[in-house]
Amino acid sequence: MLYCLICQDKENAIETRMQNREDHLKYVAETNVVKYAGPFLSEEDTMIGSLIVIDVENKDEAKKWSENDPYKKAGLFGKVEIFKFKHLI
Numbered sequence: 001m002l003y004c005l006i007c008q009d010k011e012n013a014i015e016t017r018m019q020n021r022e023d024h025l026k027y028v029a030e031t032n033v034v035k036y037a038g039p040f041l042s043e044e045d046t047m048i049g050s051l052i053v054i055d056v057e058n059k060d061e062a063k064k065w066s067e068n069d070p071y072k073k074a075g076l077f078g079k080v081e082i083f084k085f086k087h088l089i
Helices: 014-031 059-068
Strands: 002-009 034-041 047-055 077-084
Touching: 002 014, 002 059, 014 034, 059 077
Parallel strands: none
Antiparallel strands: 002 047, 002 077, 034 047
């Protein structure tokens, strides 16, 4: 089942993001559940959040995946919302 994680960075957190980016990308590759992902950008093209679509069994698994993300562990996100997602196009 697909779940969408909408992750908003804390204000002025680009340094935290960049310091943990390699570990985050490694986690994404190793867990093999991410179907689509990418950063939200400000009007100045600064990364300010993430959109991540994962394929897991249920919302509890989505929460578990989110909690183990190195970005989350590093305190990058001010807010994370998780929704069921239906891919249409």
